[in-house]
Amino acid sequence: MSEASVAVHADADLLAQAVAARLLVKLLDAQAERGQASVVLTGGRIAAAVYRAVAALPARDAVDWSRVDVWWGDERFLPAGDPDRNETQARAALLDVVPLDPARIHPMPASDGPAGDDPEEAAARYAAELAAAAPGTAPLPHFDVLMLGVGEDGHVASVFPEHPVHYESRPVSAVRGSPKPPPVRTTLTLPAINTAEEVWLVASGADKSPAVGMALAGAGSVQLPAAGVQGTGRTLWLLDRAAAADVPTRLRSLR
């Protein structure tokens, strides 16, 4: 398990640009080492800005997108194409722009998909899709990088504070009663998230600073899920100055 490190950028735009550049480098490094790369996407405002920034970078063409697997850390359980689905946002911002292999794009099921309007079945199907891509009998494939937004309440993916999802041992869970709309979701659980080689927590804006500060100060993960995130090789907090306002100075590298 890795110690967390923190990089702070001046504002949300520079943060998105910097994360986009990091993502391209990470995908290139993974392809150089393993012949392929895998990324786990997140939803939310800063994530969409990162995806748009990746799409706008000329260096995006250095990545062989046909050898990139795209997974999601969570999804709002809504019909396919709903503008509030994390998948819809990622497709519009990036996935429809780069030449990915459609077979390597792995969205979480929609509420009008083959799993029907049943989030538990949707979670089970996504777990099966992950296991099918994993080596041997492992439940999960290798994730080179897993990106997370951070909610004002400290939630990551759709793991919310004090929610029963914390006690789910399977890698993918249905979430009912989400405090943030929509109320029904599917999510990777924290143990599944923490199998990723690198986990990047990306946050911008002053409304995120209390949660970010408390997570880095060692809050409990049931109360503050972001505090329970740890990549196997690297845990990186990527923040703008406003989101970093409560981060202890000794943890910051300011850019």
Ligand SMILES: O=C1O[C@H](COP(=O)(O)O)[C@@H](O)[C@H](O)[C@H]1O
């Ligand atoms: O609902 C969700 O919210 C979080 C954070 O979103 P933001 O707009 O406040 O950045 C996101 O990370 C998660 O994937 C999403 O489902």
